[in-house]
Amino acid sequence: MADYSSQSICPIPAFYCCYLLRSTVRHASLYIGSTPDPSRRLAQHNGDKTGGAKRTSREKLRPWEMVVIVSGFMSRAGALQFEWAWQHTQGSRHAEVERGGNDEPGLRICPRTGKEVKTRGKPCSSLRNILANLHILLQSPYFSEWPLQVQFFSEDVYRAWRDCADGLLDDTIKVVTAFGSEQACDIDRKEFLGKAGGIGALEIGYDHLAEYVEKSLFLLESEEQIDCGVCKQRVDSQHDMIAICSHNPCRCASHLLCLSSHFLGAAAFGEKLVPRKGTCPACRSQLEWPILMKEMTLRFRGQDEIQRLVRRRRRAESTRKAKRLNSVNLYSEEDTSDAPKSCTRFGRIGFLGRTYPCMDNSNIGELGSSIESANSTNSDIDSVSTITPEIELYSRRKPSTKVNCSGSYAKSDWDDAEIIE
Numbered sequence: 001m002a003d004y005s006s007q008s009i010c011p012i013p014a015f016y017c018c019y020l021l022r023s024t025v026r027h028a029s030l031y032i033g034s035t036p037d038p039s040r041r042l043a044q045h046n047g048d049k050t051g052g053a054k055r056t057s058r059e060k061l062r063p064w065e066m067v068v069i070v071s072g073f074m075s076r077a078g079a080l081q082f083e084w085a086w087q088h089t090q091g092s093r094h095a096e097v098e099r100g101g102n103d104e105p106g107l108r109i110c111p112r113t114g115k116e117v118k119t120r121g122k123p124c125s126s127l128r129n130i131l132a133n134l135h136i137l138l139q140s141p142y143f144s145e146w147p148l149q150v151q152f153f154s155e156d157v158y159r160a161w162r163d164c165a166d167g168l169l170d171d172t173i174k175v176v177t178a179f180g181s182e183q184a185c186d187i188d189r190k191e192f193l194g195k196a197g198g199i200g201a202l203e204i205g206y207d208h209l210a211e212y213v214e215k216s217l218f219l220l221e222s223e224e225q226i227d228c229g230v231c232k233q234r235v236d237s238q239h240d241m242i243a244i245c246s247h248n249p250c251r252c253a254s255h256l257l258c259l260s261s262h263f264l265g266a267a268a269f270g271e272k273l274v275p276r277k278g279t280c281p282a283c284r285s286q287l288e289w290p291i292l293m294k295e296m297t298l299r300f301r302g303q304d305e306i307q308r309l310v311r312r313r314r315r316a317e318s319t320r321k322a323k324r325l326n327s328v329n330l331y332s333e334e335d336t337s338d339a340p341k342s343c344t345r346f347g348r349i350g351f352l353g354r355t356y357p358c359m360d361n362s363n364i365g366e367l368g369s370s371i372e373s374a375n376s377t378n379s380d381i382d383s384v385s386t387i388t389p390e391i392e393l394y395s396r397r398k399p400s401t402k403v404n405c406s407g408s409y410a411k412s413d414w415d416d417a418e419i420i421e
Helices: 038-045 076-087 093-099 127-139 155-164 186-195 197-201 207-221 256-267 289-301 303-338 361-376
Strands: 017-023 030-035 064-071 106-109 116-119 149-152 174-177 242-244 253-255 277-279 286-288 348-351 354-357
Touching: 017 038, 017 076, 030 038, 030 076, 030 127, 038 064, 038 197, 064 127, 064 155, 076 127, 093 127, 127 155, 149 155, 155 174, 207 242, 207 289, 207 303, 242 256, 242 289, 253 256, 256 277, 256 289, 286 289, 289 303
Parallel strands: 149 174
Antiparallel strands: 017 030, 017 064, 064 149, 106 116, 242 253, 277 286, 348 354
16 A cells, blocks of 8 residues: 655645657657756756666667656655656546547457457557647546646747647646747757757755745744735734745735635636635735645645745855955945055055155155255255155144234244145
8 A cells, every 4th residue: 555644744846747759860750757856857868977878778769858748746655646647648537538439449359259349549650649648637627727838949840749739728737838949950959959948947845935935934923913914814824734825925824715606706617626816815916826836835844844944045155155245345445455555665555645656765865965955954945955856745834823813924934934745
């Protein structure tokens, strides 16, 4: 008997998908699988990492490219269920309604009785047939209620999809494309898709929920009283299942059942039990139900993952701060190196609010002798030794004047003094 106790306490996975591989050497070779990390899984199929599958281990078929992925599964079990149904569509109960008995069963001779026995023929594994089976599953009443997204990474595969998609899909299922230009070189394209292709840009972790989770924890751990945004009753953060608005400025918290009823009633979903989306009771913003559930299950069941998420976020913030600080220090050093130095021969020093040229040790003696000569002949200004023009330590003295009652200045001997340049 399988033990589901460990899986029941896990949060909703950040990412899980089913994918379709195609050999870049022979396009008729296809493979269907599932994984939580498409880039790592593709590297395993191509032999760059250990693992992979036996059907993709033949070197003459490598490299493989991931041409289609179906994501948005709320559990690993759901992704595996869809994978099996995609691989065995003719035997899946989810495709019975869509087939409607139009396929004629084949006939074979029973070796034991010799009678003709009705049986289903061998399913065709062509690209067109696989895409048609994918379309059948997405139209089924069971999988059409899931918030799935189909993403194409090859333009020719997308054209084949449009040819075989003879019906409209449910609004909850999104179909997007992520392929380059057809004018790209085939060799470069094979190398690009064989390594990772557009799947390298997929968000497969909880990093995009980091700020959302921090806001929810801060709100629920505060001591202030929180009332439900729908029923207006007090919320018990320790025992109630609480959904928080995913928009950063909004602080609306609601009971899970209250918010679900609010979404279902506003959108008139009828007898459905799980809503798809709705509007926040406080800020009236559009909310996606899968995003709310991912955050809530991560908050309740993923304490270890939250700690790792917070550590990575803080580490990234500290790295950004260190880079900014280094850039500021480097800019300051460049400004300092470009500015005149204060301890070189051709520098200048500040004294009494003015700047003057600085000198080295060889000029100190000359400066001392010049000053002594100037002081000894203060009475005779004309006999003062000329001071080197590059060196000027003192500002010109202001004449000592006295103010008379009329406000005029008295004449001083310094008025006839010669200015030393």
